[in-house]
Amino acid sequence: DSGVTQTPKHLITATGQRVTLRCSPRSGDLSVYWYQQSLDQGLQFLIQYYNGEERAKGNILERFSAQQFPDLHSELNLSSLELGDSALYFCASSVGPLTGYNEKLFFGSGTQLSVL
């Protein structure tokens, strides 16, 4: 158990809908990262938050947004869903913003999103 909690584990929805994925980082971790993993692709970095502020952005679609709350949990909002958004979405956390030499990422077990 990594200590990172993601809910829900599975989500089935229809095209055009909006969903919210939730992540609780490990106790004491200030950074949260979101990744998308499709069947044919590796882990694609979406976005990172550190202590409530956006820190880095990957190829995140405009239909997607995220935020980190004062209690450090994070939510990833996916709107106007398309079939191609079906994927496994992972959240990870780390103590700091990964500017240190030996910091590590701790991943949750993911949310499997199926868009029908």
Add this chain to the structure above:
Amino acid sequence: LAKTTQPISMDSYEGQEVNITCSHNNIATNDYITWYQQFPSQGPRFIIQGYKTKVTNEVASLFIPADRKSSTLSLPRVSLSDTAVYYCLVGERYNDYKLSFGAGTTVTVRA
């Protein structure tokens, strides 16, 4: 940005040692080398990290030659449960390359 190259896949048998080599020719002076393991439908898990020479923990060993242009992850006496994707990451500041994990190496262990 230190780009990494690692084999797409490797096959092995139970009880054998598996060595996965990652090339990172453009590694910078302050870059560290980190390996993660991912099982199907699970998030990646940190395995080992090193800067130079050799690092060993309860899971694996990491060998880094003097020029640091490559590194080798060694998994001793693998079992079926070691079947996974292994990712090599290089960099001091993850933000510089947007925390990209690449395609990784799929290791399949057979009985």
